[in-house]
Structure formats: C-alpha cells, structure tokens
Amino acid sequence: MSEKEIRTIKVDYLARVEGEGAMHVKIKDGKVDDVKLKIFEPPRFFEAFLQGRRFEEAPDITARICGICPVAYQMSACHAMENGAGVRVEGAIRELRRLLYCGEWIESHGLHVFMLHAPDFLGYDSAIEMAKDHRELVQMGLRLKKIGNDIGIVLGGREIHPVNVKVGGFYKAPRKRDFLKLVEDLKWGIEAAEKTIQWCAGLPFPDFDQEYEFVSLRHPDEYPMSEGRIVSNHGLDIDVSEYEEHFEEEHVPYTNALHSVLKERGSYFVGPMARFNLNFDKLSPRAQAAAKAAGLDGQCLNPFKSIIVRAVELLYAFEEALRVLENYERPEVPAIEVDPSGKTGFGATEAPRGILYHRYGVLGNGDIRDAKIVPPTSQNQKTIERDLYRFVPQYIDLPDDELQWHCEQAIRNYDPCISCATHFLKIHREEVS
Amino acid sequence: MKTVLIGIGNEFRGDDAVGRILVRRLAALELPGLEIRESSGECFSLMELWTDAERVILVDALQSGSAPGTIRRIDASTESIPADLVQQCSTHSLSLLEAVEMARALEKLPPEVLIYGIEGHRFEPGEELSPEVAQAVDEAFEQIQRECVIAHE
Numbered sequence: 371m372s373e374k375e376i377r378t379i380k381v382d383y384l385a386r387v388e389g390e391g392a393m394h395v396k397i398k399d400g401k402v403d404d405v406k407l408k409i410f411e412p413p414r415f416f417e418a419f420l421q422g423r424r425f426e427e428a429p430d431i432t433a434r435i436c437g438i439c440p441v442a443y444q445m446s447a448c449h450a451m452e453n454g455a456g457v458r459v460e461g462a463i464r465e466l467r468r469l470l471y472c473g474e475w476i477e478s479h480g481l482h483v484f485m486l487h488a489p490d491f492l493g494y495d496s497a498i499e500m501a502k503d504h505r506e507l508v509q510m511g512l513r514l515k516k517i518g519n520d521i522g523i524v525l526g527g528r529e530i531h532p533v534n535v536k537v538g539g540f541y542k543a544p545r546k547r548d549f550l551k552l553v554e555d556l557k558w559g560i561e562a563a564e565k566t567i568q569w570c571a572g573l574p575f576p577d578f579d580q581e582y583e584f585v586s587l588r589h590p591d592e593y594p595m596s597e598g599r600i601v602s603n604h605g606l607d608i609d610v611s612e613y614e615e616h617f618e619e620e621h622v623p624y625t626n627a628l629h630s631v632l633k634e635r636g637s638y639f640v641g642p643m644a645r646f647n648l649n650f651d652k653l654s655p656r657a658q659a660a661a662k663a664a665g666l667d668g669q670c671l672n673p674f675k676s677i678i679v680r681a682v683e684l685l686y687a688f689e690e691a692l693r694v695l696e697n698y699e700r701p702e703v704p705a706i707e708v709d710p711s712g713k714t715g716f717g718a719t720e721a722p723r724g725i726l727y728h729r730y731g732v733l734g735n736g737d738i739r740d741a742k743i744v745p746p747t748s749q750n751q752k753t754i755e756r757d758l759y760r761f762v763p764q765y766i767d768l769p770d771d772e773l774q775w776h777c778e779q780a781i782r783n784y785d786p787c788i789s790c791a792t793h794f795l796k797i798h799r800e801e802v803s
Numbered sequence: 804m805k806t807v808l809i810g811i812g813n814e815f816r817g818d819d820a821v822g823r824i825l826v827r828r829l830a831a832l833e834l835p836g837l838e839i840r841e842s843s844g845e846c847f848s849l850m851e852l853w854t855d856a857e858r859v860i861l862v863d864a865l866q867s868g869s870a871p872g873t874i875r876r877i878d879a880s881t882e883s884i885p886a887d888l889v890q891q892c893s894t895h896s897l898s899l900l901e902a903v904e905m906a907r908a909l910e911k912l913p914p915e916v917l918i919y920g921i922e923g924h925r926f927e928p929g930e931e932l933s934p935e936v937a938q939a940v941d942e943a944f945e946q947i948q949r950e951c952v953i954a955h956e
Contacts, residue, residue, distance in 0.1 A: 498901060501908035509909060512847060519848070529848070 375399050379762075379774045384781060391786070395762055395777060405758040407751055407781065409627040420741040425451050425710055425732050426537055432728070432743065433531050436787060438481070441474040441526070442721030444535040445596050446728040446743075451537045453610070454715025454732055455708045462701035463539040464596075465694045466525060470532070471595045471719070472691035473521025476559070477529075478722035479642070479680040479687070480518055482785045483566065484511025487677050490779040491573040507569065510562050514684065517555045521691060524548055539705030549695045556692040563685035564660055570678045571664035576776065578761060579671040582753065583635055584644035587720055593652040593686055594645060596719045601648055604635065611716040613727050619744065630749040637752035640724025641784065642679045643670050657686040673757060673783040680785075711736045721746050723785050747786045754784050806837050806951060807856035807913075811844040811863040811899055818871075818923030818936045821943075822862040825919075828944055829951065837951050846902040850911065858915040860950060862943070863899055864923040864936075871924035872935035874943050879903050879916040919947055 379395040396404040416435055423431060428447040433440035445467060452459060459467070484507070485497040494500040501508040519529040524544055526532025534540050585606065589598035600616075601607045608616060619628035632638050650658065650668040661667075661682045670679055712734040718727045724746030731739040757780050765776055810826030812819040823841050830839040840852050844863065853859040865875060877884060884900045899918075906912040921943055924933040932940070 498904045498908050501905055505909055508905075512850075515847065516851075530845070 376403075377770070379770060379777055381774060381778060384778065393758075393777060393781060395758060397762065397766065400766060402759050402762045405755045405762075406624050407755050407758075407786075409625045409751075413626050417741045417743055420730075420738050423738050425730065425736050425738055428728075428730060428738065428741070429535050429537060430531075430533075433535075435743075435745070437530050438478050438787060439474060439721045439723070439726075440531045441470050441522070441535075442719055442726045443728075444532065445471060445719040446717040446721075446726045447730075448535065448537050448717070449596060449719060450715040450717030450728040450730050451710045451732075452708050452715070453717055454710030454713035454730065456713075457538075457706060457708055459539055459706060462543070462699055463705065465698065466540060466543065466701075468595055469521060469691055469694040470525050470535070472687040472694070473518045473525070475518070475595075475683060475687040475722050476691070477515050477518030477522065478785075479684045480511055480515030482722075483570065483677055483680050483684070484508060484515070486785070487680075487779075487782055488573075490775075490782060491575075491677070510565070514559055514562055514566070517552070517559050517688075520552060520555065524552060536705055538708040539701075539703075541704060543700050543704040545700055546698055549698065553692065553695055556688050556695065559688040560656075560685065560692065563681060563688050564656075566684060567660045567664050567678060567681040570681045573677065575672060575674045576761075576765070577672070578674055578757075578764070580673070580757065580760065582639040582671070583632065583637075584647050585632075585638045585640050585749075586644040586648045586725065587718060588648055589652070591652075593649050593690070594720050600718060600725065602632075602638065603648065606632070610718045610727070613716065613718065613744075614729070614742070617727075617744070617749075619748070625751070627748045627751060629752050630744055631752060637756055638749065639753045640746050640749045641676070642683050642722075642724075643673065643676050644724060645720060646670060646679045646682065653682070653686055654689050656689060657682050660685055673780070676783050676785075709736070723747060723787055724749060745787070747784070750784045750786065754781055754786065757783070804836065804857045805855065806858040806860065807840060807853050808837055808860045808947070808951065809840045809842055809849070809852055809862065811842050811849070811861060813843065815928060815930060817925040817927050817929050818921075818932055819864045819926050820930070821864045821921045821923065821932060821936055821940065824932070825862050825921075825940060825943055825947065828940075829947060832948065834948075834951050844899050844902075846898065846905060849899060849902040850906050853906075853913055854911065856913045858917075859913045860917045860919065860947065861899060861903075862919045862921075862947065864926075865920035866923060866926070867920070869922045870935070871922050871933060872939035873922040874939055874946065875918075875920040875922070876946070877918040877920065879918055880912075880914065883907075884918070917950060919943060 377397040381393045384391045392408040394406040429444040432443040432447050489500045522529045527534040583602050583604045585602045587594035587598035588601040619630050622629050664678050710732045714731045716729050718725050727744040729742040733739045761780050808826050810822040812822040814820040814823050826839050842849050921939050
C-alpha cells in the first residue's frame with residue numbers, strides 16, 4: 371500500500387467542546403478505515419470517592435462533575451435517593467426543581483447554539499470572530515444564556531454549582547417576590563427563543579438523515595426533565611430501575627470514557643433530538659408550531675439540525691419557567707424527609723445533553739456503599755463515531771481542511787461534555803500475594 | 804472617571820489567587836472613584852462586571868512560561884492581547900482574554916482596559932503563594948495603586 375492512498379484527518383485538540391478530546395479519521399483507498407473519538411482528559415473517579423460518604427452529600431459531590439450541567443447531577447442524585455427511600459417530591463417543590471432545570475437548559479443550550487455550534491455553520495473559527503459580524507445575534511444569545519444563570523442565582527443560590535438543592539427539596543424556598551424580575555426576562559426570552567428558531571432554520575445543513583435508536587425519558591403529562599420511563603423508538607419502555615438490565619458500558623482502549631451500549635442493539639442516541647422525537651406531543655403548542663415552521667414536523671433525523679431542536683427546547687424552557695413562576699406559591703416546607711438507609715435507589719433525569727443515570731446503594735447507617743453514574747456523553751460516543759463513519763464517505767472528495775471542519779461540526783452536533791464522560795473509568799486491581 | 808478593579812482567580816489554587824489577594828489589599832486603601840470586584844474569570848460573568856466602567860483594570864495570574872513573579876502590564880484598550888498569552892482553555896468556560904476580545908467584538912469594552920498579569924508557579928490546591936509570587940505582590944501593589952490614583956486625577 372502506498373502512502374498516497376492513506377489519508378488522515380486528525381484534530382489533536384477539539385475546540386468548542388467541554389473538556390479535552392481528539393478526533394482521528396483514517397481513510398484508506400477512498401474508504402473510511404478507522405474513526406476514533408479519543409477522550410484523553412484523565413479519569414476522575416467520582417464513583418469511587420462517593421463510597422463511604424453520607425447519602426445527603428451525593429447531590430453536592432456529583433454536581434462538581436460538571437460546571438455546565440450541575441443541576442442535572444443534583445437532580446439525578448436526589449431522585450435516586452428519594453427512589454431508594456420510596457418517597458416522591460410533589461407540589462411546589464417539584465415545580466421549583468423544574469424551574470431550576472429550565473434554567474440549566476437555557477444556560478447550556480444558549481451557550482451551545484450561539485457560542486459553540488453557530489460558528490460552524492457560518493464559517494467562523496470562534497464565537498468571537500462571529501460576534502464581529504453578527505453583533506446583535508451574539509448579544510441576544512448572551513442575554514438568553516444569562517437568564518438561565520439568573521434562575522440559578524435566585525433559586526440555586528449561585529449560578530454555577532447551586533448550593534440550595536438537597537435530597538428531598540431545597541434548603542430554602544424563594545418567596546414569590548424574589549422571582550419578580552425574572553418574569554419580564556422570561557417573557558423577553560420566549561420572543562427571543564422564537565427568533566432563534568427561525569434564524570437556526572435558515573442555516574445551511576448538509577443532507578445527513580440517519581436511522582438512530584433514540585432514547586429519552588417519557589412522562590405522561592409533560593416534556594421530560596426529571597421523571598418518566600426510559601423509552602426508545604425501537605420499542606424500549608422500561609422503569610429507570612431496569613436501566614442496567616438493558617444498557618451496559620464497555621471499555622475501549624483509546625479513550626478514558628466508557629462507551630455505553632444497548633445490550634441488544636448497540637449504539638443509541640440521547641439528548642435534545644431524542645427528547646424531541648419521542649416527546650414532540652408534550653411540547654407546548656407554541657414550541658410545536660415554531661418547530662413545524664422551521665421544517666421539523668415532529669421528527670428530526672439529521673444531527674446537524676440539532677441546533678434547531680436546541681432552540682425549540684430553549685423556547686419550551688422559557689415558557690415552562692414562566693408557567694412555574696406565574697403559578698408559584700411558596701411551599702410550607704422547602705423539603706421533605708428522605709431516608710434511603712439500607713436501600714438501593716435509581717434516578718435518571720434529562721441533562722441538557724441527555725439521560726443522566728445514577729444508582730446508589732446506601733448502607734443501614736446512611737453511608738453510600740456504591741455508586742454508578744452514566745452521563746449522556748458516554749452514551750452518545752458510539753453514535754458520534756458511527757456518524758463520522760457514514761459522513762466521511764459522503765464528503766470524501768472535499769479537501770482535507772473542509773472535511774475536517776465538517777467532521778468537527780459533526781462531533782459538536784452532540785454538544786459533547788468530555789469532563790462529564792471521563793469520571794467513571796474503573797480500576798481493576800489484581801491483588802497478588 | 805469610574806475605574807473598576809477586578810481580581811481574578813481561584814483562591815484555593817495556590818498562585819492563581821494572586822489577583823484576588825492584590826485587589827483585596829487595594830480595597831483596604833479605600834481609594835476614591837475606585838470600585839473593587841472579584842471574579843472566577845468566567846468569560847460571560849466577567850463581561851458583566853465592567854459594563855458600567857470607563858476604565859477597567861484586570862489583575863490575574865499568568866502561565867506564559869516567564870519566570871515566576873514576572874509582572875506584565877498589558878494595555879488592551881485598542882490592541883488585541885499578545886498571542887503568547889492566549890491559551891487554549893476549556894471552551895465551556897472562556898477565559899479572561901477571550902472575555903476582553905468578545906467584549907471588543909461586541910463594542911462593549913470600556914474605553915481603557917489594563918491587564919496586570921503576575922506569572923504564577925504553582926496552581927495546585929492550597930492557599931499559599933509561592934515565594935516568587937508573594938514577593939511580586941508588593942511591587943504589583945505599588946504599580947496598580949499608582950494606576951488607580953492616576954486614573955482618579
């Protein structure tokens with residue numbers, strides 16, 4: 371084989387993703403020979419150092435896994451502990467949790483749509499370059515994102531790693547008047563998010579509709595955030611506690627993040643597109659109409675169009691946050707009693723990037739015996755690589771730099787959070803005497 | 804003229820705290836016309852801190868490969884920050900330098916922007932400055948104090 375027939379597209383340090391990762395695509399004789407999404411950020415061992423900590427500490431410890439989706443970690447941890455204890459958080463406390471989650475979606479999607487993903491479509495190397503030509507758009511994005519942060523400040527106590535969340539609810543429930551300023555911001559956000567959907571719909575998209583198994587939560591009454599069954603478009607319909615019967619994690623030599631697969635069918639797809647495709651009927655009428663006007667009539671199979679879906683979820687999150695605020699009555703107590711001692715609890719919630727699964731075994735004294743955490747990015751890794759396998763042949767005639775550009779964009783379609791994905795590499799220790 | 808002085812860094816990561824330590828010392832002087840703020844350095848919240856300033860002075864630790872304790876004064880009012888100082892950081896949290904350039908692109912940069920960078924040595928968990936950086940604090944304190952006084956006059 372002569373060297374001319376081997377072409378390598380390599381990015382040693384992916385930009386505009388959270389954390390440290392690389393991409394390697396090898397093309398041999400005009401065919402894709404190998405694709406690797408390498409996550410070289412070191413593992414962080416969160417599951418190991420949760421062992422022996424109090425069950426009440428799980429939300430705050432796991433929140434530190436990610437600076438972009440700490441609420442998701444707090445919610446999955448709380449739900450897992452409450453599941454173990456056999457209690458449910460209802461009423462105003464549940465509504466406040468939903469509000470906090472809306473804030474996180476707004477912050478995370480706002481960042482990704484405007485700062486990380488949009489430059490790909492418009493041909494800019496960074497959001498800063500883009501801002502020079504699209505000042506109003508970037509300013510709108512920054513204001514949208516900031517409203518998400520502000521929800522975190524009012525309800526969570528601060529914008530990153532909120533301090534107000536506890537197992538069973540909150541340490542302190544805000545008064546209705548604490549939210550007054552947010553109401554006007556949210557109304558503005560609804561209009562701005564609608565404009566964002568229209569703007570996203572006008573971007574240039576490569577033709578790349580694919581068959582996927584989409585997996586998300588589904589709830590009978592609402593677009594899923596914190597509760598529901600785990601479902602897929604291939605017939606999966608399970609309780610959260612059955613997750614590990616259907617999904618497993620695999621070690622892959624070139625990456626520090628485990629690959630998660632469906633035992634029966636392999637790769638699958640979590641995140642905004644999965645939620646959208648499996649729960650379109652649960653979106654608000656306004657979000658549904660805006661999606662349809664943007665060309666997404668209840669279905670999106672092109673991951674490059676995930677930017678439109680994120681914008682639709684932005685609109686929904688603003689509407690939902692406003693709904694919670696307008697109906698809010700301060701609960702009499704900010705949290706309920708929860709004691710999962712001696713039990714095992716399961717929790718799965720919809721982080722901005724998809725399902726975040728937690729399982730905790732709790733000892734009789736309330737200490738954590740063992741923990742398992744599966745973040746969304748590890749679940750999407752295989753699908754990201756599969757996309758590259760299929761995408762590269764379609765665009766194989768492009769020059770290297772353009773092909774590389776599109777490949778990076780294909781990875782950013784998933785808004786991968788590498789910091790989240792690397793904390794759960796297991797060490798197998800062999801004792802030799 | 805309203806001057807905002809912002810100390811940036813993580814006070815629990817060794818020399819990374821130097822920006823915060825410096826502005827706290829300057830706060831004790833209660834200089835007229837000077838507002839003191841602190842920040843973790845996250846791009847977007849940092850941009851919020853200087854929106855109402857006519858002059859902003861940013862103090863942060865540097866990792867540029869110079870000798871520990873080296874003080875750099877960068878006037879970013881009209882020119883971009885030197886390329887050797889722009890580092891690839893985590894992209895979900897953009898850095899101080901990106902905050903300045905983003906604000907410039909959006910025409911939201913105060914008319915005067917000064918950056919004081921103190922080259923750090925150790926960024927591991929801990930609350931102690933390394934000796935070279937601790938030594939540089941006194942000199943940087945004098946320099947920044949002069950800037951603040953000049954600004955007010």
